[in-house]
Amino acid sequence: MVNGQLSFMSILDRNGQVVYDAHSDREGAVDGQELNTLSLERLGWTISSGIKKGNLYGWVSVVSYVWVAIAVVTVICAIIYIIYITRRNYKPIQIIMNRIEAHQIRVLEQSGSRTDEMKLIDGVLENLINHMMDSDKKSRENVLLQRSKLFNDLLNGENLDHAVERLKDLSPLTGMDTSSCFAVVVGEINRYEKGFQEQFTRGEQNTLKFALMNVLQELSRNADMQCWTEWVSSDQIAILFLSTDSSPDMTEQIRLVAEECRSWVEQNLRISLSFGIGPIAEGIKAIRESYMAAETVMHRRLLRDGDVALAGQWRDQLEEIFASFERDKLPDDEIHSLVQAMLQMLSREVAVMSEQLQEKLSEENINKWLMLMKEAETLEGVKDILFEDLTDLFRTYVSVTETKSYKAMVNEMKNYIEEQFANPDLSLKHLSDRFQITGKHASYLFKTEFNMKFVDFLTELRMKETERLLKNTDLSLQDIAQKVGYANGITLGRVFKRVAGITPGDYRRMKREHHDPES
Structure with missing residues (x-):
């Protein structure tokens, strides 16, 4: 219980006689320090214990040496770590300095004068910053060019292999997939050369065009719709609307946005606009058809009823015709006769425009359509058959009219090249x-x-x-x-x-x- 190397203990009676003595006779016990004393009154004993002389300092010294050793090891490790980190992080600076010295040696050999190192570093940093700014600018311009190219590809039906991924990366439209519904609207500045260009300077024209794009986007957001606007020519802007839920009211919502934009721009910017609205396109590949239909509307300025016109309005009129059939409770024979008369009249008016339309509206095809309609069991079935056939006919008609309008321009272009x-x-x-x-x-x-x-x-x-x-x-x-x-x-x-x-x-x-x- 008692370490003879460090401590001692002794028991004395009332007379001071030693009853028990533990290690007190060894070296250091006589002059040691007595730490504890306990008196037992019944027995008259006094118990005392303490540490021998010199052993307390030795014990404390042992503890001190341990901490000193730890501190020394810590300092040495810290110095080694600092040297390692400094050498590792200094390598790029050392490489730069070596290149600066090599450059100075070449300059000294060529010109005989030594350049200022700080001036050289300042020039290099300035060139680096300018290069980074130019690179960022070119990157932004490249994105704008890619975005514009994607927009034109969608309108022309070209390079559509990865169109969905490109749309997600480049366009402002979100939440689209291959089954999303789109619609293209073409807006045109009326009296562009005689009014717009003469009234405003080039800078004012660019500002007003930018403002028009923002107005369209803001009005679309207010109507809970997404749109993407790009100028496709100096006087025409194309707006691509997106609907993710194929709402039947999408066309009406677009018409209201176009009408509100036309009215606001005319009142606040003093610019007269016209809009042609293409039909709803189901999927990305059908965007071209919507754009062509909207363009066709814009090419028929004299036949438009108002400044906002819908492509494919024949569908609404055909809906009204079938609604009147149902409302008037017409017999089957009269319905078939009226449909036949309508197709024959359409053939006389349209088939002369091209061989394609003539083939579509041939007597054989019309009789085939009529036979299918007679086999239909409901009025809705007759309407579906007629709508499908007339939609295909309308696409051919749009293609023919577009080709005819461009053919004259291409011939004029050819004559111009031959002259110039x-x-x-x-x-x-x-x-x-x-x-x-x-x-x-x-x-x-x-x-x-x-x-x-x-x-x-x-x-x-x-x-x-x-x-x-x-x-x-x-x-x-x-x-x-x-x-x-x-x-x-x-x-x-x-x-x-x-x-x-x-x-x-x-x-x-x-x-x-x-x-x-x-x-």
């Missing part, structure tokens, strides 16, 4: 500005109509004129190049050899050698 092929600035951009259509659309129309690219057609015209000048004149290649629209003779020679297979000089020599024997 010697103009070095003649390009798709030049044609788009001249005919107020996009360059991509101009290229598409040209290839569709003439089965060749615009560039190939232009090159063919220039090569024919080059051959004529090489054969009949002594003009130099440089002079001929300027006459056919090329900047220099080198470019003309390269193109001519690619097309004809021989150089212009060899062609001229061959033609003249062939001509001399005949003469």
Whole structure:
């Protein structure tokens, strides 16, 4: 119970005689420090204990040495860690400094003067910041270009393989899928050249167009609808509406938004607008049909009733006709006779426009439709059959009218190219500005109509004129190049050899050698 190395204990009676002595006879007990004393009155004993001299300091010293060792180890570890972290984080700075020194050595060898390091670092940082700002700006511009391209692809029905993913990434529309319903509205500024352009400066025009986009988006949000707006030409804006629940009132809601926008803009911005509303398109691939129908409405300005017109209003009128059939309780024979008369009248009015429509409304097809309607058991069944057939007919009609309206423009474009092929600035951009259509659309129309690219057609015209000048004149290649629209003779020679297979000089020599024997 008692450690003889550290402590001692003794028991004394009333007379001071030692009753029990534990380790008190060893070294250090006599001069040790007595810590505890206990008196037993009944026995008259006194118990005392304490620590021998020198052992308390030794025990405390042991404890102190442990803490000192821990502190020393901690400091050493901290120093090692600081050195490691410093060396690791200093490596990029060291690499930069090495490059600066290498650059200074090269400059010193070339110019003989040493540049200021701080000035060099400041210039590098400034260039880096400018580069990052330019990169961010180009990135934003790239997003805008991709967004505009996606919008045009949707309207033209092109590149729709991953359209849903692109819409989610680029468009402001949310919550869409492959079964979502869309509708396209085309808005047009009335009297654009005579009113809008003459009344406002270029900067004011851009501001008003931007304001119009914001007004449309705000009115759509107020009507709990989503829309995406883009200017498709200088005077036309296309609005793509999205509905995720295929509401039957979507067309009416769009009409109210368009009417409210037209009224607000006319009152506050003093701009007159017209809107053409396309039919509801079920799925992304049907957006093109909605856009074409809205465009068709805008091309019939003189036939529109008001500044907000719906495409496919024949459906509403046909609904009213069948409602009157049901209301008047007409017999089956009269209903079939009226439908037959309507189809025959439609054939006389529309079939003459094209062979496609003539085939659709042939007597054989009309009789087939009438037979299917007679087999229907209800009036609703008759209406469904007629609606399906007339919808297909309407799509053909829209396609034919669009082709006819563009055909004249494409022919005019072809004549313009034939007259201006010697103009070095003649390009798709030049044609788009001249005919107020996009360059991509101009290229598409040209290839569709003439089965060749615009560039190939232009090159063919220039090569024919080059051959004529090489054969009949002594003009130099440089002079001929300027006459056919090329900047220099080198470019003309390269193109001519690619097309004809021989150089212009060899062609001229061959033609003249062939001509001399005949003469």
